[in-house]
Amino acid sequence: MTSPSPYASTLDVLAGLLPPHLLQPRVGIVCGSGLSTLASSLRDVHEVPYSALDGFGKSTVEGHKSALAFGLIGPGEGIPVVAMLGRFHPYEGHKLSTVVYPIRILAKLGVRDLIITNASGGLNPNLAVGTIVVIQDHLALPNLTGPLNPLLGPQTSPDHPRFVPLSDAYSTKLRRLAFLAAHDLSFDDDALAEGVYAWVSGPTYETPAEGRFLRAAGADVVGMSTVPEVVVAKEEGMEVMVLSLVTNPVVIPDTYRSIKEEVKAELAGKPVELPVMPVVSHDDVLAVGRQKAEAMKQLVARIIEMIPHV
Numbered sequence: 001m002t003s004p005s006p007y008a009s010t011l012d013v014l015a016g017l018l019p020p021h022l023l024q025p026r027v028g029i030v031c032g033s034g035l036s037t038l039a040s041s042l043r044d045v046h047e048v049p050y051s052a053l054d055g056f057g058k059s060t061v062e063g064h065k066s067a068l069a070f071g072l073i074g075p076g077e078g079i080p081v082v083a084m085l086g087r088f089h090p091y092e093g094h095k096l097s098t099v100v101y102p103i104r105i106l107a108k109l110g111v112r113d114l115i116i117t118n119a120s121g122g123l124n125p126n127l128a129v130g131t132i133v134v135i136q137d138h139l140a141l142p143n144l145t146g147p148l149n150p151l152l153g154p155q156t157s158p159d160h161p162r163f164v165p166l167s168d169a170y171s172t173k174l175r176r177l178a179f180l181a182a183h184d185l186s187f188d189d190d191a192l193a194e195g196v197y198a199w200v201s202g203p204t205y206e207t208p209a210e211g212r213f214l215r216a217a218g219a220d221v222v223g224m225s226t227v228p229e230v231v232v233a234k235e236e237g238m239e240v241m242v243l244s245l246v247t248n249p250v251v252i253p254d255t256y257r258s259i260k261e262e263v264k265a266e267l268a269g270k271p272v273e274l275p276v277m278p279v280v281s282h283d284d285v286l287a288v289g290r291q292k293a294e295a296m297k298q299l300v301a302r303i304i305e306m307i308p309h310v
């Protein structure tokens with residue numbers, strides 16, 4: 001007797017709740033911190049709370065709703081799409097298998113193209129806050145040596161390769177469409193950039209030295225999500241694109257003023273002003289998400305309309 005698929009009960013619940021024209025989404029969207037409004041471009045929307053779905057956790061981070069939104073994008077009959085309104089991060093205490101479970105469900109529903117969004121800190125000084133970075137590669141310290149690779153352990157399906165190549169993780173087809181869509185929407189040239197995403201576990205934001213280290217290692221932005229989703233989406237055979245919204249600078253010039261020198265100056269009777277280090281908060285991150293929500297929404301909707309759907 002074969003054991004039932006672990007995904008079967010989740011898929012059964014969805015089949016019971018959704019009309020047939022929404023049950024086989026072609027495109028998936030993962031909404032990052034503060035970006036759940038991306039799904040407001042969907043019409044005929046049916047939301048299913050994560051609490052109704054076996055295997056789904058609850059997103060505990062502010063700015064992440066906990067629901068799947070099914071709907072249509074684009075003219076005519078529309079393209080069936082599913083959006084994850086909220087994701088799971090390992091730092092919340094979720095197991096990696098929970099973090100990537102929704103991605104596996106999206107694959108089983110038929111999603112072929114996955115657009116993942118996130119909020120990130122800027123390491124490259126040329127990336128202003130508010131820039132949308134089309135991710136071209138990643139640097140995943142927790143994956144390379146540590147226990148946070150989502151593919152560690154027995155294979156989830158004999159159909160999956162044991163050793164998943166990641167040199168082509170970020171779809172050139174979708175990245176091209178992102179820049180064409182930005183052109184179509186008359187975005188400024190510097191509204192959309194390209195770069196490398198460094199994944200860290202969080203939930204601490206980086207020290208200045210860590211920021212410089214990641215920059216020296218070749219990363220342009222840093223965040224606490226996304227990479228496990230990309231890895232599993234690739235294993236499941238999807239085309240993947242990541243749009244990362246820079247919400248705060250991480251590498252800040254001149255943050256290392258010497259206190260020793262300041263004290264010497266003080267002792268010499270000169271006026272001193274001790275440096276104040278800028279700090280980032282999740283509220284700042286969410287505020288930039290709100291400011292850029294409309295641009296992100298337009299971009300994602302236009303990209304989806306441009307994907308050839310045969």
Ligand SMILES: O=P(O)(O)O[C@@H]1C[C@H](O)[C@@H](CO)O1
Pocket residue numbers: 031032033034061087089117118119120202223224225226281282285
């Ligand atoms: O889910 P994302 O990656 O968009 O959220 C970022 C990373 C942390 O979860 C949080 C830090 O402010 O925002």
Ligand SMILES: Nc1nc2[nH]cnc2c(=O)[nH]1
Pocket residue numbers: 119120121122200202204205206222223224247248249250280285
């Ligand atoms: N690790 C990390 N994640 C973020 N998400 C949004 N901003 C940041 C940041 O500065 N660092």
